[in-house]
Amino acid sequence: LAKNSVVANVVHSMSYDNAGPVVSAIRSDHSGSDGKYYLGLGPDNITVSVTDAGVGFDMTTMFLDLGSVTGDSKMSPVSCTSSGCVWSGIYINSISKDEKKYKIGLSSDSSDLLGNHATGLTQEFTVDLSSPVIDAVGLFGNKDGLFVSGDYMQAIVNITELNEISSAVANFSGIISGLDDSTGTCTQIDADSGEWQCAWSDSIGPLDKGKKSGYIRFDITDQAGNTVKSKHKVTIYRTEDNDTISDHFDSSIGAPSPDAVNRHLMDYMNTFITFPVTLNSDDAVPLRVTLEGCTGEGMQILNNAAPYTNKPRLIQFPSDLTQLYVEFSFDVQSYPYDNLSIDCNLGIVSLVDGKTVSNKELEPLNFTIPFYNQPFGTLDSQVGRKINETVDGFLIDSLAWIDYVEKVIMIAEKLCGIYNVLQNIMLVWGKVTSLWGSCCGGGLTASAACCPQQQSSAVQLEGTKEGLKGTYTTVKKWCALIGCTAFSPQWTKDTGYADKYFDWAKDNNLPISQYKTNVGYLGNVEPKDSLVLSAVFFCLPGVVHNLQKLRQIECQYVQCMENTKNGLPLSLCEEQRDYMTCKYVLGEVFNLIPFAAAFSQILKNVDNALKNPLNFVSTSASAYCSLTCRSVGTGTMCSICSWFEFAGIARDVFCDFGIGPGCDRSVFSSNYWSLDTGICEDIADRYDI
Structure with missing residues (x-):
């Protein structure tokens, strides 16, 4: 055991993190073309990029902070990734x-x-809780709007949506095999x-031949994910064989409105006439009716502007x-004919017995368009025929010779008038010599004692008349015939009622003129003024004069009918002719009614007196004298009356020579001898003629 020791150096790497997550984007599954995000009826997803x-x-x-929407500020996510x-x-x-x-963020x-806190942006979301509304669905078959086996179809859906439509999907598999989803094209018509x-x-199709009906389903979704669904049943019909000639309808044309076209208006404005047409069938219902074309003379006068373009318009x-x-409209132009005949064809496609779509059937129509009046400046053909018939009739053509007869009678009347002028001259001369040679010796300054002398002047004048009577008796027979006075008590002034009147005047020594023409209003009838009275007397x-008046009335009737081309109503011409015939040819016969002639003559005298001052004075004086000078010894007033009587006769003589105001009958005037x-x-x- 040596007790050796080892010293080792251990190094451990450590890093320092004091920065929290950073939010780079917040979005929903529904966004618009403008980059905005929507939340709808749900379920919705919100994704936060970190x-x-x-x-x-x-x-x-x-954690997601939905406090602005729900009040929940710590909503845990469903999943997270790095x-x-x-x-x-x-x-x-x-x-x-x-x-x-709403504003939404972490x-x-x-x-x-x-434990380092996250930082970053928040995102604005639009909440849309309303689904689109389907207003109408139009399904159209290419066979006149119906769905026919093997044919194609189209569909149109009208929608109301204040935001955007994100998708429109139709399922046609119910009538077209394999066509489950078909996306339509959506267009915004009105944003407001x-x-x-x-x-x-x-081009959707072809429709299954083995099916009689089926459903089409539509799904319309807006940008918030709200979806509306709709389904519609479609019936599939058969068709007639191609070689089948359809004949299921007959037609009738009713009375037009208006009854006829006014050609007076055609020169100034577009005119119209409309015919009602009724289709009748026992087994078919029309699906489509079209106007296939029209032919006929005069088609060029139809309105050339849209929607007419030289053809009638079908209104259905x-x-x-x-x-x-069927409405006809006419161009602004003249059309001189009485009617216009136009042949048209209606094209009718119908559903027969509720199962089969027919081939197009052609139904013929004939329109006869009547016209009335004529274009201004032209005569109606019927009026033209009436004019020719009137001109060729008895009064205008056959009586053309009556002008010459009337000329002969006029000359005879003028000659009789000249003889009457000569007689008046002699009467005036006798009157003058009588007045200036009065028994009183005072001439024109006669006293009351001279009144008998003034009365005797009438006897002298009567003697003058008797001196002329031999010649006058011969002439007057013919002049009475020419002047229509052969039966008139006024002509000779000494027969009939006039004879009694003048005898009474002589017996009473009245100085009133024996040469007044007005001898009694009750019998003062002019036969010449009436065709009826002329024939009777x-x-x-x-008769000639009234036939000429009838002829003139007929000629005026022709002239009036010629003016109908300028808009004058023909009925006015008829009424005018009837009125003038009654008034100027037959009307005088009514003067046979007691006092009718009297009123007529009184009005004539008043009118004549007002036109000429001398006539007014003479008429007034005669009326006064007829009441004053009734007995011998009336003195100066009777003398004055004689002067007024003299003035009246003298005026007639001067007028016969065209001298004096208001005198238009001078024998020397060219008008005196003209007709x-x-x-x-x-x-x-x-x-x-």
Whole structure:
């Protein structure tokens, strides 16, 4: 035992760790395209990325602070690795019902294994506890919207979601073998209202031929992981054979609205007319109705603007495809024809007996579009025919000779008028010599004693008349016939009622003129003014005159109808012709009614007196004298009355020579010998009569 000893140097390496874990990221499983993180209905997972250069950490030293959400500031993780920890199975909705934003980070008690506290950021999370809402699901088969064996389909889902849609998955395996999951494309339509639309293309298929029906399932998930599920049943139909000609419907066209198109308006605005069309079938329901095309003369006048583009527009309502409307719109232009005929075809695809989709059926339609009025400046064809019939009728064409007859009668009347002028001249001359040669010796300054002398002047005038009577009797027979006075008590002033009147005047020594034409209103009827009275009294000039009036009325009727091209209603022409025929051809017959002629003559006298001052004075004086000079000895007033009577006759003589105001019947005037043929002359020239 030598007791040797060994000395060994032991070196132990130790490090110093005074830095805690550092948080680099906090996230959930649900994030948006904007980088924001969401927490939904759950379960949610929160992952915290941590780095630690020292001794490290484990599940016992790391805690999540959910105090801002749940009030729990120390939630232990489910698992940890060297890169971080995971908290899973978090149901926010079981802790908080508030949908808002929260700050979440590690608890202040989190540390590494040496107790060094963790440091780093916190993360903002948006809590979304609402699932998306499916507003509508549209499933469309390519065979007119229906699902047909072997065909393809498409699907559209409308959704309301204020945040983002993360996924839209459809399971078509119920009708398409092997197509379990198909992802749709989602598009935000309106951010404010949260409107989204997810679509699956029209190439999904083919539909299983062996199946009659099946379900399609949709899963729509938002960015918070909230999911809504929906399923929809699809019925798969058969189709008719390709060579089958479908014929399941007949149609009827109702009355259009409006009843016809106004061509007056077509020159200024787009006009419309709409026809109702009803489809009838015993075994089919229309699935789709289209307007396949239209043909017909006049199609060029249809509106060329959208949606018409030179064709009618089909108006239909999805709730009832058996009641349709076909609307025609017209360009702004003239269309001179009475109607327009257009043939169209309806294309109808229908579901027959609830099982089979038909081939397209073509249903023919014929539309007859009526028009009324004519474009301004053109005549309606019916009005044109009526004009030609009127011009070629009896009154205008066949009575063209009546102008010459009326000319002959007019000349005869003028000759009789000249003879009457000569008679009046002689009467006036006799009156003048009688007045200036009065028995009183005072001439025009006669006293009351001269009144009998003034009365005797009437006897002298009567003698003058008797001297002319021999010649006048011969002439008056023909002039009475020409003047329609052969049966008139006013013509000779000495027959019938007039004879009694003048006899009474002589017996009472009245100085009232024996040459007044107005001898009694009750019998003062003018036969010439009425076709009826002219025929009754054998008044040939009256018959000719009234036939000429009828002819002029008919010519004016033609002229009125020609003006319908400028918008004048045809009914106004008819009413105007009827009124003028009644008033100017037949109306005078009503003067046979007692006192009717009297009122008519009184109105004429008043009108004549107001037009001419001398007539007014003469008429007033005659009325006064008829009441004053009734007996011998009335003196100066009777003399004055004689002067007024003289003035009236003298005025007639002067007027016959065109002298004096208001005189338009001078025998020397060219108008005295002319005959106005009116508008018929113009009508005759234009229509070669």
